[in-house]
Amino acid sequence: MMGFFLFLLVLLLCGFFGRIVYRKLDFFSGFSAKNVASCHFIDNRPLDLIESQDNDFKVFGLASNTLFEKGKYATASVFGLQKRKAIYREGIGATLINKDFDESRPFLVPKRVKSKPGFYPYGDVKPEEIVFTNIDYNALNAAVANSFDISGQKEKRTRAVVVIYKNQILAEKYASGFDETSKLLGWSMAKSITGALFGALEQQGKFDIDKPAPIPEWQNDGRKNITTRNLLQMNSGLEWVEDYTKICDVTRMLYQAVDMGKVQIDKPLAFQPNTHWCYSGGTTNLLSKILRYQFKSHQEYLDFWYTNLIDKIGMNSMVLETDMIGNYVGSSYGWATARDWGKFGLLYLNQGNWNGEQILSPEWVKFTSTPTDTSEGRYGAQFWLNAGGHFPDVPRDMYYCNGFQGQMVAIIPSKDLVIVHLGLKGEDCFDFNDFLQSVIAAVKK
Known part of the structure; x- marks a missing residue:
């Protein structure tokens, strides 16, 4: 009888492993392979840095990863199980593939138009600093510095902060190993990019969001x-x-x-x-x-995101990644420098106008930042809002792009501010209310 119960227990454990654990291993190895390929081939991070920083949370650190420079791909498995592969293709980033994916199949890439040289935000050159008499620079720099870890710690895990006031960079700081050229994953901030494309179509008279x-x-x-x-x-x-x-x-x-x-x-x-x-x-x-x-060809679709928005506002560092059929993963996979993420915030701060061209209508910006009835003031249209006071010490007119692990582009019209935060810790570990309040407090109006 005891042997029967032991046999039954083994069967139950095997069933649990097969139904629950084994499926999760596919998730763990898939996440790891995709993140390794993206971090390395998009931002040139070495494998040891990716494993010790980007993939070192929860169980994802259990994955064993291998990079293949020649073929431009990465593989990962957990305890030798559920091996996954992510391939990198210039122009469309890294894609996690399955065993049926034909890697020899030709693929399209978006046509890019690099912005002309010029001063930020309409170019990439940071101009000489303008000193604003209403800014408490000591308080501002202290607030920014306080958002980063003390050397050796891994508590806040901020990688980049950029504070922009009246189109000018007021403060900028990066964690060790990162700088103004580092491309950082925005996770769900890509949703705001996707939403903006409908605003661009509407501005051109090509789409009606109120139709089915x-x-x-x-x-x-x-x-x-x-x-x-x-x-x-x-x-x-x-x-x-x-x-x-x-x-x-x-x-x-x-x-x-x-x-x-x-x-x-x-x-x-x-x-x-x-x-x-x-x-x-x-x-x-x-x-x-x-x-x-909305487009007759896949090439037109790929190009539109860049020519009508991303490259038009000089976010030339941005890379949008695609799924296996070649569509952009608009929910999650957009990479850009902190300065370029700031440009996107400025487009909205300036009511959809970019250096004299109306890319989005002011009505679209208002729609984006107006609470939908059922969200309790938390959400507009592919943007999060502070209308309900989620951050109690931050102005209620703030709306923001928000991504997994603490990615944020905060737009605060009442203060003429855009605040960019990129890192590896979300609201459960990083005090965004205190961070935003302390930065805003340094701007006297």
Whole structure:
């Protein structure tokens, strides 16, 4: 009898390992391979630095990684299991692939237009510092310095801070090993980039966000009433689970899906549109797919993101990465320098106007920064908001791009400020309220 129970216990443990643990190993190795390939080939970080800093949290550090310089790819596995591979292709970054992916298949890359030399923000040269009489520089520099770790510590893990006032860089600081040329992953800040593309289309008179979303699969059920506005505001009512601590919709999308935009398309309605707010990376990748529908060719789609927004405002360092079918992963995979992330914030601070050209309408900026009814003042259209006082000591008009592990581009119109923070710690470990308040307090108006 005892032997039978031991046998049964072994079967249960094997079943648990197969159903739960083994599937998680695929997630762990997929994350590690993708991050190693991106960090190394986009930002030239050595493997030992990536493993000791970028991949050293929770269980992701268990992965064993190998870089292949000649083939430009990375592999990872956990205890020799669930080996995953991520390939790098110049122009579209790193892509986590599956065993069916044809690596010999030709691929398209976006055409880029580098901005002309000039002073920041309309170029990349930092001008001579303008001294503003209403700025307490000692307090400002102390606030910025305090957001970084003391040497040897790993508590705040800030990598870059840039403070921009009236289009001028007031303060700028980087962690050891990083500088103004370092390309840093914005994670979900890419959602704000994706949203802005619809603003650019609207400004050109080419898209109406209040029409039903152009999804053929939805035309015979209640999903046909979902508008692009609903999607931009995360208000579609579609079923979705966004939890990076477990195997769920978002992790399956990022680490297993071939076509990331299709994952949300296939989800049923859980609520009626515009009655329930639900943060969804799948929704943003669906928006990327909708953008693809607006162009006759894939090349036009790839080019549009850069020629009509990213390169137009001089974010020349930015690299948007694609999924296996070649669409941009608009939910998560945008890399740029801290200064270039700041340019994106300035576009919104300046009401969509860039050096005299109206890329986004002021009405679009207002739409972006206005709370959607069901978010309790936390969300607008692919931007987070402080309208509900989430950060109690920060102006309520602040709205911001927000990404995993503490990525932020904060836009504060009442103070003429853009504050960029890039790092490896989110709100659970880094006090953004104190950081933002202390920077803002140094600006006297």
